[in-house]
Amino acid sequence: MASNEFDLIAQYFERQAVNRSDVPLAIGDDCALLEVPVGSQLAVSTDSLVAGTHFLADADPVRVAHKALASNLSDLAAMGATPAWVSLALTMPEPDEPWLAKFCEGFFALAEYYNVQLVGGDTTKGPLSITLTVHGFVPQGQALTRYGASSGDWIYVTGNLGDSAAGLAVLLGQAELEDKQLAETLVERHFMAQPRVLTGQALRKVASAALDISDGLVSDLGHILKRSGLAAVIEVDKLPLSPELKAFEPLQDKALQLALTSGEEYELCFTVPEQNRGAVETALAHTGVSATCVGQLRPGSGITLLRDGNPLDWQLQGYDHFAE
Amino acid sequence: MASNEFDLIAQYFERQAVNRSDVPLAIGDDCALLEVPVGSQLAVSTDSLVAGTHFLADADPVRVAHKALASNLSDLAAMGATPAWVSLALTMPEPDEPWLAKFCEGFFALAEYYNVQLVGGDTTKGPLSITLTVHGFVPQGQALTRYGASSGDWIYVTGNLGDSAAGLAVLLGQAELEDKQLAETLVERHFMAQPRVLTGQALRKVASAALDISDGLVSDLGHILKRSGLAAVIEVDKLPLSPELKAFEPLQDKALQLALTSGEEYELCFTVPEQNRGAVETALAHTGVSATCVGQLRPGSGITLLRDGNPLDWQLQGYDHFAE
Known part of the structure; x- marks a missing residue:
């Protein structure tokens, strides 16, 4: 079993099919380096899923991963944004490989469907929780917000x-x-x-x-x-x-x-x-x-x-x- | 005491002095909307601090906040990036106002020093932990990475x-x-x-x-x-x-x-x-x-x-x- 957090990350999170041209540098450095298209605004959202609060600790990791990423992508959807990148902060009590393998299965299936690249994150020891930060693009001035409505709409x-x-x-x-x-x-x-x-x-x-x-x-x-x-x-x-x-x-x-x-x-x-x-x-x-x-x-x-x-x-x- | 997570967020995290012109929309919508300068790459890093792993649960919240943000800004520093924005995912067992007030004191003191705007995040119930995602800019092609070194350097x-x-x-x-x-x-x-x-x-x-x-x-x-x-x-x-x-x-x-x-x-x-x-x-x-x-x-x-x-x-x- 991989007992080193770097090995874990390398093993499970560096294997992804999505490889976007706007990601000159992804996982493995102090930061990811990313390129936003000229004329687009960047839409960013963060959501946490905590075991015991948002899902049961023994829930199927495939489903937990899907729910975590889907709920974040949903925030991009609500802005009219096109998804691009995601960061994953995963906290778990111990390096549980079967759990990680299933989590990655659910996570990357959805990420690949929307051409979203995992560009970084953190793996830490502690009570099980997942925090994702998703990034997407929306053409300048075209984002859907919460404040644009008028009476009669x-x-x-x-x-x-x-x-x-x-x-x-x-x-x-x-x-x-x-x-x-x-x-x-x-x-x-x-x-x-x-x-x-x-x-x-x-x-x-x-x-x-x-x-x-x-x-x-x-x-x-x-x-x-x-x-x-x-x-x-x-x-x-x-x-x-x-x-x-x-x-x-x-x-x-x-x-x-x-x-x-x-x-x-x-x-x-x-x-x-x-x-x-x-x-x-x-x-x-x-x-x-x-x-x-x-x-x-x-x-x-x-x-x-x-x-x-x-x-x-x-x-x-x-x-x-x-x-x- | 504010018992509603939205009130908590509004009360503590919407009061910040930094108000950047490249943030058309910050906290309060599904996503933040952000603008990266033309000619710059975006540097992004995520770090989690978990109580019991990275700090003691009874540690001074001012110090915990400083450490959390400083460690993330340090990743931007290591890329040669100029800090701009941060997202905060805060998980805590209950809405502890004295803790939040001190946490914000430490957090915003450092954020203001580096002109970093809090642009979003999530507040959830669970074991105490903090996940930050910081964003900064670096002129195209000038980022400091881990792979550029040569023998003799x-x-x-x-x-x-x-x-x-x-x-x-x-x-x-x-x-x-x-x-x-x-x-x-x-x-x-x-x-x-x-x-x-x-x-x-x-x-x-x-x-x-x-x-x-x-x-x-x-x-x-x-x-x-x-x-x-x-x-x-x-x-x-x-x-x-x-x-x-x-x-x-x-x-x-x-x-x-x-x-x-x-x-x-x-x-x-x-x-x-x-x-x-x-x-x-x-x-x-x-x-x-x-x-x-x-x-x-x-x-x-x-x-x-x-x-x-x-x-x-x-x-x-x-x-x-x-x-x-």
Whole structure:
């Protein structure tokens, strides 16, 4: 067994298929040297996944790696950025080669799919956790931010909502499902979300604001409202639910509440001015991802939930790591 | 007490004095948006500090923050890069405001000194650890790497070596010092090393290779030798020792061995071709940092330690987190 951290790094992290021309110097020096295309801004995001907080210590390393990288790429997607590079800080109690091999399998599979090169990082001893910093490019002035929305803009979400929370409930033993195939599908959705990278890029000139749903729709939409000084109306009947979620939670209210609060969906929530509504479908046609209009921005503050035009008084909370 | 991670972030990390013009969008969106100067390469480095591995959980947060940022800036220094931005991933068991306040004090003091802007990060619940990713600029083709050295080049180190290990020994109770002032000075050196940022920049056109001493001179110099396919001779009598180290460890052999193996020094080790030797002093004059020639590169492999021209058979080991 490799007992030296440098050997570990060399052995597992220097073997990658991606070799970008904008990386003159990658792993193995004090810094990576990188080249940003002229006319592009650099988009950078950092996320940590901690064992016991974001995943169970005995979770499949392939899935953990996918989730870690997918959640970071999702932040690039939400800016409309094209992924390029990633740094990995991996802390583990001991050099566990079988774990590392599987982690690399999940990590590099997703990295290669998006042509993302691992350019550096750190391997340290301690409680299991993963911190990634992803870098991408966005043409000057075209980034999707949280503050560009206006009253009257329509609120869209990609894909379906709620599956991740349902999968987590199965994983934590909070829900017993007789249909084992359904249970496994939902757990898979929880871990193996696909970042909406192409969708984000396609929305650059269509959406007025965007973010990814990592803490739950109502919680995340709140960031756009706060940044833009606006209120929102969500028509809950329009929320896109998967057949699996409906089978998991046949009580419609609970399925909709899951859709409103489920974190780690890594779908995009974005706003579209009236004049761009017709462009949404065209823009997304080549991405294979659906988008559903679920509401509208209004003057004021806060989120109103409507069903058949009538307000609902559901008490919902977004996910908060430090909440009691 | 703020119990919500977003409040915590807003409260402590959005209050910084540095506000760079190359940061169109910093904390508060899915990504930061950043602009690299045309003609510059981006230098990026990631380092983690884990409680129990790199610092004691009850260590002064001001010092922990300084050490975390200084060690990262030291990687930029070793490339000859000018620091610009940093991302911070902070994992802590609970939102500890007094700890955060002190951490920010140490962090922003050093960040402001080098005009480094905190542009993003993540705050998560879990065992205490800090992962930083620093970004800097270096003019195209002028970065100092580990692989540019040639046989005959002279080996230099900045400052003094060994103080950090001596300070750590005091901190861990492995050394009892009657002189409390001396003990405190050494502990301070362990935590409050100054990254050699200006020195690294000044060496861009002088040094053939460079790195920072984070694992001990013999261990780190080994990286240059490996990358360059060379051997080295170190004349141990030339190693620069502080008066404090000599007072701490009056046995000369032990002081020299500390100087050869002390990690987390964050001094630079660099190599200089014969024709550039005269330029070293001039280049460093404005930086206030001394440099000492301690040896020379030779054909072959490995490191030979000489005293008065005679080989020493000291068995030394660099610091390795996973070593038994």
